[in-house]
Amino acid sequence: MEKAHINLVRLHRDLGLGHLPRLFGTATTCLLSPHSQVVTAATQCLQEILKECVAPHMADIGSVTSSASGPAQYVAKMFRAVEEGLTYRFHASWSSVLQLLCVFFEACGRQAHPVMRKCLQSLCDLRLSPYSPHMAALDRAVGAAVASMGPEVVLEAVPLEIDGSEETLDFPRSWLLPVIRDHVRETRLGFFTAYFLPLATTLKRKAMDLAQAGSTVESKIYDTLQWQIWTLLPGFCTRPTDVATAFKGLARTLGMAISERPDLRVTVCQALRTLITKGCEAEADRAEVSRFAKNFLPILFNLYGQPVAAGDTPAPRRAVLETIKTYLTITELQLVNGFLEKASEKVLDPASSDFTRLSVLDLVVALAPHADEAAISKLYSTIRPYLESKAHGVQKKAYRVLEEVCASPQGPGARFVQSHLDDLKKTLLDSLRSTSSPAKRPRLKCLIHIVRKLSAEHEEFISALVPEVILCTKEVSVGARKNAFALLVEMGHAFLRFGPNPAEALERYLVLIYPGLVGAVTTVSCSILALTHLLFEFKGLMGTSTMEQLLENVCLLLASRTRDVVRSALGFIKVAVVVMDMAHLAKHVQLVMGAIGKLSDDMRRHFRMKLRNLFTKFIRKFGFELVRKLLPEEYQKVLVNIRKAEARAKKHRALNQAAVEEEVEEEEPIQGKGDSIEEILADSEDEEDEEEERSRGKEQQRLARQRSRAWLKEGGGDEPLNFLDPKVAQRVLATQPGPGRGKKKDHGFKVSADGRLIIREEEDDNAKMEEEEGAKGEDEEMADLMEDVGVRSKKHQKLKQKEADNEELEMPPQYQAGGSGIHRPVAKKTTPGAEYKAKKAKGDVKKKGRLDPYAYIPLSKTKLNRRKKVKLQGQFKGLVRAAQRGSHVGPKLCRKDQRP
Template identity: 30%
Template sequence: EGTLVDLARVLASLQSLTSLRFQGAWNHIFPLLAELFRFYGPASRPALEPILVTCCELHEAADQLPQQQQGGKSAQALSQLFALAAGAAVEALGPRAFLEIVPIDHPTEIVSEQRAWLLPVFRDALRVSKRGGELGFFADVVLPMARACEAGARESNVTPLQAKKLQTRAIQLWTLFPSVCARAVDIDTHFKKIAKVLASAMADKRYPELRLAVCQGLQALVKRTRALQKSVARRYHRETEDAEVEDVEEEVEDDNEEEQLDEAKLARDRAALAKYSGRYVPLLLSFVEELDPEKDTERAQVLLDTLEGFASLAEAELIGTTFKKVMQKLLEATTEAKRVETEGAGSNSKRAVKLRQISHAQMALALALLAHVDDANVALLYRVIKPYLLDDADAPMQKRSYAALVAICDSHPKFLSEESQLQDLTRAICESLLTCSVPAKKMRLRVLAHLIRALQAQPATDGLAEKELVPNLVGEIMLCTKEANGKAREAAFELLVAMAMLLRARDPQNGLMEFIQMVLGGLAARTPHMRSAAVICLSRLVFEFGREDPAIAQAMPALLKTVLMLLHEKAREVIKSVIGFMKLGIAVLPKDQLEQFLPDIINGLLVWIGESKNRFRAKTRIILIKLCRKFGYEHVAALVPEEDRALIRHIKKTKEREDKKKSELAAEAAERRAAKKNRDAFEEFMADSDDEGDDDEAAAMQVLKRKKDLHKKNKGGKVIREDEDDIVDFLDDNAAVKNIFSAQKGGKDDDDSDDEFQMTKDGRMIIPGGEDDDMEGGSDSDDEDKIKQDVASQLQRMGLNNNGKNDKNGRSKRKRGGDDDGSNGREYRAKKAGGDIKKKGKLEPYAYIPLDPKLMAKRNKREAVTRYGGNVGKRRGKK
């Protein structure tokens, strides 16, 4: 009960923070409220309902707030804060419960204009909500509102502006469908209620935007079932492979997965979607045929992804029949297009363009269905696309043909496992070398990568890779390393390395060097572009295999000598590649082998330093710096002509300046660290000094406590002092002081002993008083009274008034004023004469003023002047 009361108080405080007087802190308040909604989840209701209502009301009034009441923020910034909290409430409560608290419907407007801002909030929140979306909510709440908006827009008494507004509102409501489907939890029970409505919405030509929204939602449903199915498969794999492994954390994860992944429900979800795949697949096919995939790329891709998703759920017979129809339309369109193009009539040019558009759409449909067809249909597709590999007249069609080959290799690995099929594809790829268009190069490289991997898995019996594929395609791969497309370049380099590994696997002794000899053949090409590509490929091979293959390490001097011959060319792209290879050679070759090439390297670099218009100045300077580090400045300067030695001197001076600057920076950093350490120590000391004034009395009480403890310690083992000549008078008032002493001190005869002094725990010596002092009953008072007097005088010297009023903690409060702080010498004033007198056991007769660090502050300047000026003024008055 107490916890609930405290929670109610906290919530009331949070409710008060949403008032306008706390608007300066709204940047922190509303994110806090959002986290509270997410933390409590469904339990947020009803405790946080007032906060949610207030948040929505503030959003509606954000535009009406004056600028001075917006805390310097725009109305848009405030609205984002309110929307943040509202979105968190949607995630926590769910859309149904949210609308029960904050309804958005309106009697006349269908959707309230003031609450329309909640639709984008719902869209974003439902996509990430951990509660999951409900198709039932979309069917029961959203769809009726969308239908009402559409019906209202068709009424005769509605103005065009109002009709357009209602249509826009209906589209906004439909855009909630993808978000609801992202984490839908009731596919098996509610999808059948909206399946026909979704098909009608996609076919509605009045609202073309709905087709995209519905397809995105259907795609999300299919992806969700796929993801859950993969999770089930991974869990099953772990259970079968790691059944003997006992891991507590893994068991907890599996338990959590069992709660989320119900295999029976997953099967029901897939069955509910598959039930309508026979209706959706033909419908989606017709939508794609209406588009040109080359122009409407985004919309076509969404439709194709949705088609591929439902093809994975449909029956194999349906997909096979549909695929054959697509192939038939593709052949008819391509055949008719070629006939029209051969006739060459001007009136038929539009007809040819239309036919090419149809063929492109049919090829896109074939790619969407390809992963779910059987081997016979795969062979049919290969026979259809093979002629397009040799025809570069239609570049988009050729690109899609190569993409189809990649899809075949990805989804049907058996296609390349047959030797006859592998040989046929290899010959087709080699024959299409000269007819490959630029857009198709990337996909062609991916096909080549699949071929290389397939050849690696095949036994080396026919020599197909060594005789046909690699020698014919190495030049193409080298040129692809110079492509403008970064992905194509990376694919070319990976394929180059794969070819080298293939030949090395076939011939471990000479295979790699034979491949390098093929690459070296490119250095003799006529075009600088090819020579530059050859040097780049050689650099990649040396980088990849130079450290692990001894043959390349032995051939590296000869390779460097060959490449250095290109330094005297005028083509800048060749020089750029050669400089890169030189950097690699300097790093790979040992010092003794590299020294013989120093004259050629330096002379070749110096040629381009002065004539390159600064194109290679930075690169050549880096190489010279590397050489100077490896061989020394003097050795390199001796090989440089006299007119260019200034460059070496400049490099040396620059390096010295850099080293000096680094050392200075290091020294400055060390000084800063030392200064910071000293500053921290000083601040700590000053902080301790500031606390001294408050702790003086506590320190004095510690002294009193230590003296009391020492007195109690010495009190143990008390004995009565007796003399042979004196009689002990127990009725004497001072008997307790004169006649009782500690047994540890000993008697009269022990006063002159040579024993060591006793030591306290902190190392101080305890020096006992003499016999005369012990026996003087009238000179001293009781020990405890003496200790209290010492403490009182110490407090007085430290500037504390022991007689003042105490606070509730028992500590005396210091009074302001100069005379009450410290000792002003008043206690030394003579009562019967002028001047001061010395007192026994007291300090010299001066005024003692404590040095308080707090008085150094500007705000305490007046107090300091009052304290010190009063005492100084009195002394001056006496003179």
């Protein structure tokens, strides 16, 4: 029926819409069914028809009223059929009815709100019941009405009933405020100015009066209400329909709120950003908001220049800066140049404090991308001396200004960079030695933007940068390390642009990095990291001979006695195993295994997890026997462990695959019955399955009947409950109010169908971990390597935590703490339950927050081992004997205490 009506409406709109009221009336009665499948099918059918048949034609249908004719009348009849679902007899399906109303509001609310007002009142009456099980669904339905009709229409139907003159503090409709806040959009901004703004002012005045009178609680309630009203403003600023006419009436109030109301500063700044980014698409709206930039920006500049008071959070200051950046995107060029000139004078003013200078430089960073070329040139002359400043904060801000200028892909910033390229290159090279660590991140970002614009004649400049960039891969700042790796890749792309062919261009680039492999320890480690990253990024363009040469050189560096160098070398080999072709890698397996086999004992212990992962990859590629033959005796134990773990993982994957295939087979569609003997025999088995399905169907019917039960809250008097009363729905409760029913305890274990506990063993976890390890790709390998150098990603932290719990590579070190003489004893003998022993008496005592003092036997699979049966029997006998002895001693002591 759903598809038939959709096609009919598509072919003939009026004829199809004329049949929909009858379908809605019939489908709505299906919501009374005790079968959940029927209710769900009817609900989904009506939802699809509203979306496919009604919503696309509402603009043509126009306004829907109770006295309308034609298609509008059909829509009104359909809505009355759904609205009837809010009566008492549909209470078991109210969740489905509310879903339908939500879709109806979304599809027709803008045009059909005259016939929906009564329904909105019914929804709000339902919301008044404190025990209603449909609070969230009611909020969603009213929210859909707010989004489609607008808050003005909704509040005309269901007034807020808050005006500041209330005798009680119940506020039954205050729940509408958060609902409107979450759903209001594309409405009149003037309505907020005309209705909500005066109400917020009244409530604020009431809160202040109550505070002066000493009514602190009441004052706080009114203050919260007025704050909730202000939080509606960002929603009203989301694609408003009357920015050009309404903003001028609101701008002055917003300016005063930002400067005088710290509690509203973040909210108002958010509203301004939303209005600029989502409400100024039309040129007239953009011009109107831009016209007030000369008023808002000075206020925001002054606020950002004020220090954060002790105990305050920096959040409002960040919000102010973000609002400045957003407002500057629509500010006129002449105004930006004027602000930039004043800010430059403030930076150069000797009387400016350090905080003021840093704050003004932040404002310059925001202003620079929006200035013209002449202003940027003048700004460059201003900040150039600060690039070598000894004040690290000022130097970092100066590089941030330069970064914003260089980042411009087009416009004045791009033209300035192109015209001053030689000067910028000279400045950046001259300031290399004086660059502080905090300034490395923005400096490297500047170089990334500049390198992207270089041509072949600037190859010498890139060559001069290589040593600095390599060393920055071990910077303290994570941002600096990320930018260093990004710049290495960008320089590689530059060499590819220079030509003549990719392999030769990359070889020319790598020659600049090779000298670092024979320098100081830090330089060697950083150079290997750089080569690893470049190997991964350019694996498809790098020549085979180049890869093999890199691998041979790095294997030689495994003989280093420095952990940093060995760590970087192992990371390179790990990536090489992934990216290199298997045929070419096979030539160097003996070389790699030989270099690893010669590692010292200290190196083996320290990098045991890295080596284990590396061996796993080689075993998967070349087999266990080959790797075992190439490694010395010290590694044989870990190789055997890896083989066992791989077998477990393989078995685990096979079981999972079988389970998935079994589920797929169960979901295959049922085919028609045949006449062959095999099909007849199969039908007899199907009949048994159908019998089981029927028994399950009865259980589902029982659950449906249980769901359809509801408790009715009786009135206070002796009058009987009137089921024809429209407000009887408010008395429907989810459950009988009273003492809470006990919930089923969750002991942290899964339970099988027959009630047995399912306790996972560590082997299952290890198999799962091995499966994840086997599925890792090239990107994950590179992410692991980046994590080794401090550039962490949250995606791999859990995996690294699991890897840390794996088996160790070899025997632990021989040294053990403790001993005799001055060494403290560490092997302290403890007896189970000693912590419960009473200090001044015999027996055990209960302790707060701990388990009762019983003998707890851990659940372990080893308890089922037949060989250990005798030992365990003795253990349990000992526990029983101790309990019996305690039961004899206890009464004797009790009798002694009772003697006169």
